[in-house]
Amino acid sequence: QVRLVESGGGLVQAGGSLRLSCAASGATYTWPVTGWFRQAPGKEREFVAAISRSGLRKYDTDSVKGRFTISRDNGKNTVYLQMNSLKAEDTAVYYCAAGRNYGATGQSDYDYWGQGTQVTVSS
16 A cells, blocks of 8 residues: 655744655555645645655755755655745645656655645744
8 A cells, every 4th residue: 555644744934954854655656756836815825845765866946946855765754844934825734645657746746745734934
């Protein structure tokens, strides 16, 4: 059974940091790419960052470059999203997902999703 579970969300002041975790079980951990998406109130879900199965390749969206870092620990079957210099506009529910194609940023390329974790940044 495929399962992804996010954790680490919470309330933080602008300029602060949070680290999100995505614990995987089942076959998801062998998929080519694991990504993070986010959905703010009233907005569509958007791509944030993704990492290859090996952890050697990564890509992210322009709005988080230099602030967010994706990484993984294959021994723990966990993918992380370190978020620094948080802004109010980073407030959203953050989801991790397992995808079929490295380089993909669209939701349709990701087949398994976690339940999400809320991140709220106060200004």
